[in-house]
Amino acid sequence: MHFTPDFNARVGVISDYHAKGKHTTTFAEMYTTPDGTQIIDTPGIRDFGVVDIPSEELPHYFPEFRKFMKACRFNNCTHIHEPDCAVLSQLNEGNIPQERYYSYRSILNNEDIFK
Numbered sequence: 557m558h559f560t561p562d563f564n565a566r567v568g569v570i571s572d573y574h575a576k577g578k579h580t581t582t583f584a585e586m587y588t589t590p591d592g593t594q595i596i597d598t599p600g601i602r603d604f605g606v607v608d609i610p611s612e613e614l615p616h617y618f619p620e621f622r623k624f625m626k627a628c629r630f631n632n633c634t635h636i637h638e639p640d641c642a643v644l645s646q647l648n649e650g651n652i653p654q655e656r657y658y659s660y661r662s663i664l665n666n667e668d669i670f671k
């Protein structure tokens with residue numbers, strides 16, 4: 557049996573998916589925020605201690621939230637349960653990917669909601 561490098565790569569992706577059971581991708585994504593900050597989003601982001609970010613700063617690491625956050629009623633909005641939260645309403649409108657919101661909430665609560 558002959559395994560090409562490409563085949564092995566695919567196996568790696570599939571087995572990683574099954575092992576962790578929650579990853580939709582194993583590839584890091586890089587975002588560049590308007591101020592030039594580059595953010596790397598990896599499926600294993602929580603494994604690297606990013607949870608040490610103060611919770612009030614966490615939303616700033618989600619560029620998808622940023623453009624809506626200013627419209628929240630409270631400027632210390634955690635975008636979880638506050639009334640008139642622009643992030644939540646944009647989430648409901650489908651303008652913020654649910655996946656991103658779930659990972660935000662998961663990091664904020666420091667819990668694995670996929671269990």
Ligand SMILES: [Zn+2]
Pocket residue numbers: 625628629633634635636638640641642643644
């Ligand atoms: Zn909010």
